Every structure is written in structure tokens, then in C-alpha cells.
Amino acid sequence: MKPVLRQVTHSPEYSFVVRKDAGDDMLNTWHYHAEIEFLYIRRSAGTWLVGDHIGHFQSGDVVLTGANLPHCFRHEADHIHHGETICVKFLPEILGDHFLQLPETKAIRSLLNKAGTGLQLTGSIKEQAAKLIETMLTDSPGQKLVHLLQLLQDVSESRDCVPLSSKGFIQSPGSSDEERVRTIFEYTMKHYHERISLDTVASLLNMTRPSFCRFFKSKTKKTYVEFLMEVRIGYACKLLVEDEKNVAEIGYECGYNNISHFNHQFKSITGKRPLEYKRDYLEQNS
Template sequence: MKPVYFQIPKTSGETIRVQHEVQPHFYDNLHFHPEVQIMLICEGSGTQFIGDSIGSFTSGDLLLLGPNLPHVFRNDKRYYEQDSVLKAENISVFFQVESFGEHFLSLPEAYPVHKLLLYSKRGIRIKGETKSRMTALTQQMLRLEGFERIIQLFTILHLLSLSRELEPLSSVGFDGPQNESDSKKINDVFTYIMNNFSEEVKLQEAASIANMSVNAFCRYFKQHTRKTFSNFLNEIRIGHACRLLIEDKWNVRETAFDCGFDNISYFNRQFKNITSYTPSEYVKLHREKYSAPLPLV
């Protein structure tokens, strides 16, 4: 998808921008920026697009997004309802690698951080004990200023560079487009999909929104997302299904229909293709993970 360039608001007196936002929903246009971003999702849920990966996000997620990596966090439809009282809250830390100086990352002592920042170009989800520790450090950034903020950032980067609890999101070698000219077109298609995935989504309608023939649109879409239109749609639907099953809102059949599938067998096949589990296996694994007793200390 063609992202739009996003200018991070920053004063001339700060090298590191720390931003705390509370909104009805997150900024929902696919975008990129030259800054590295550490993003803590304090509150909110929905679908995230990072590079060529599609997944779900929820409160408590912590991510490291490398420079010029296309991304968007689209809240669930209920956040856009007129009478919604839901909110989306995040803390983000922005910085440019160039701010460290030309030779800093070439130092032997800085190699792990240098390697981490190269790795961040795929987008990284931070997990486990590392996430718990990094969440506290990221929250503290709001209260720090000047050189203390720089010290804290290096502490975060150092600890992340030593962690094994980092999950890459985009595929190896992903190099997303960075042309603004088509951003409105592709974001209109994206909005159409997100607003209608629980119902019938028509390829012809999506192509019409992009002002293209169906064949041209299919080639364009595959070129910029590395996915066919149907695969892209199924990943969004299955991501939504995962949240519904975890929240225990409906049984498998009801979940399939709510996510836009009118054939339960096809839903089960797509669910296993995308998650590697059947719906019942997925729910069981999630419950085992979060119901296990805490270790004694």
C-alpha cells in the first residue's frame, strides 16, 4: 500500500520527541516517517499493518518501528460509532538515528544497538519480561527532560539489544513504497475493507474506489502489499476472529459469520492456514497461557 509521509512535530530544542496521545481512535492513514518509533499502546484494540504484515493490537502492546517503515493502527469499528465513549491512548518515543552522530554506531560497544536498529526496519513486537520492563521505562520518559531523556533512551535500546523476546513482524528484505502520490487512493481502499470486512467485500468495488480496472488493481495491490486481495481480506477477517474467540463473545460458527465468512469449512481452513491452529486449538492455547499459575518467588 502507498503510505503518506508523516511529519513528526518536534521543536528545535529536542532530539527525542515523547508524545502522549488520547483520542477517539488512532491516526488511521498508512504512513511512514524517518524517525524510529517506540510505541506503547496504553488503551485500544484493532488491526495493525506494519510493512507487509497484518495483525491485531490491543492494550499493553509495545512495538519498535524502524525508520521509513509504513504502518497504521486501525481501531475496531466500534471506536468510530457516533455514540462511542471508547478511547485510544498511546505513548510514543521518536528519534532519528542520525542524531547519534555519524560514527557513534560504528563503535564496537554500540554494535548491539546498531544491530537492533537495523532489525527494527522490519518492525518488532516486544514480549515477555522485556515488555514489562520496557513499559515502565517508556512511561517514565514522559517525566524526563534534557539529557536524562537521552540516557533513558540509551538504557531502553541497550536492554532491547540484549533481549531474546523480540518478534519481527515484516518479512526479511521488506522495502515498502514511499511515494505520497497514491496515498489517498490506497487509504480509501483500506477504509472500504475495514468498514465492510464483516459483510460482502467486492473486488470490483475496491478497484472502482482506486479508479482502476479489476486486473490492473489486482496487480497494483499485489505489488504493494505482497498479498492478493483475497488473502489480504482473509487475514483481516481471521485477525478479527481471533479477538472474538479470545474474548469468548461467540462460538466458532457465530464468529465465522460475524467476520464475513458464510461457509464454516472455508473459515476453518483459512483460520488454520493463517494461524497454524484450528479455532478450538487457538482458544485452548490462549487460555492455557493466561491461566497458568504464577511462579513462586
């Protein structure tokens, strides 16, 4: 199954889309679209895949995805019925080539280029962008455009934008290579808590183990073992701050049978031991 091309319908009154989705309307598959998109997670939590990046999102997060960058947001089941997101989608063409070549729009032009890898907004710009996106829901048509430019300018001036996907990730939507990467992503998301061998994932693509290893690293700029570790530790971070299980139980639930190995890999990814990570998180969000 290839990433789905999503066509965005515009109304006669607007040149771009500002839309609130709730419940089942938030659900999506591995897809891409020609529009650049700001997505504000108003109320939900789950896992996002942006290019070759995988991570966990929660209420309040804001992400910017570039044109034709495959992505998927997997909302957890208990958030589906009461969750909400707001998206702002626009074609870069609505700004005009001449406008984007002005010296005053240099920062915005640079931001749109960086959006090709996907950007997660953090710090004060995350809250600032969320407020603007909220306002755009009820704006008049002209004010929506003014606030879109304000949003782009504010984000372009911020240093609190974290790249998500690697620059080396394949950018040709619908290619056979992208379909293969998607197959591995999907399998890993379903089975990361189990023992996964390289021979097993290689067989999904009808490849030998060495061929698969070369293929995966050439497309994602990381080994499959590194990718699997990121998936498991990412989920462990979520459990640490949301669950009352102890470290050993969380490690086991994430696919680790050896607590020492879990602690070692957790620190190699986050720079902290599991309990240090939980303590720091709770202190910062208390």
C-alpha cells in the first residue's frame, strides 16, 4: 500500500484551509499532499510518523509538515472520542513567487524550505502558534490570511523548531522504495514489543538480510536496529510519564527482557536513566 495522495478542497471564499477535526475525523493513514500544513493537537495523544521520524505527540503539540512529505498521526483509542485537532493547509503558491523573493520574506522562504523535513514547534513558539491557529478558526477571510502570514513570520524567527525527518529520506511520493519503507514502519509499529529479527523484516520485502540492511540505511540514514530502538524507547518515555508501572514492567512492555539492557539503551537515546527522565518531566510539567 502506497502513501495516499490527499486532495484538499477549497471553498470559493478561501485560498487555504483552516479546519477543526474531532473524533474519527482525526484518523488518517500514511499519506501526503501538495499543501504545507500546520497541525495543532488541541486534545489527543499518540504516535506520529513524519518521513523517517517516529515520536509521540500529546495535547498542545504543533507540527509543520512540508509539501509531499509522507506522514501519519496515530491517535490512541482512548483519545478518539474526545480528541480534537486544528489544521492549517496552504499551497506555497498562494503567497506568490514575487512575494517570497522579497528581502522582507527571506526568513519565511527559509522556513518553507525547512518544512520539507517536518518541524516540531517547542518552547514559547509552540504556545504562540497554537493561539494564532485557534484564532484563525473564527477569523474573517481577510483576517485568516493576515494571521497565516503572522504565523509564518513568528515561526520563521524562532529557534525553537526541531527538524523531524532526515534530509536523506526519500521524497518521491508513491515510489516503490517508499512503499517498502512504509511496510517496515507499519510492521514495526505493530510488533515492536515482540522479538523482531532482521531476517523477519527482510523477508517482508523478499530481501536477504544484508540487502535489507543496506536498503534500509540508504533510505533512512539509520540502521533498522537503531530505528527499532527509537520506537521502543519513545514508547517507554510515554509510559514513564503516563503510567504507574515500574521500570522493569515498562521495559518488558516495550520489548526488553533484560532491565540492564533497557536502562543502557534508554540512556543512550535520552541521555538520562528512566527514573531521571520521569522525575525531570514531572518537575518541568508540575
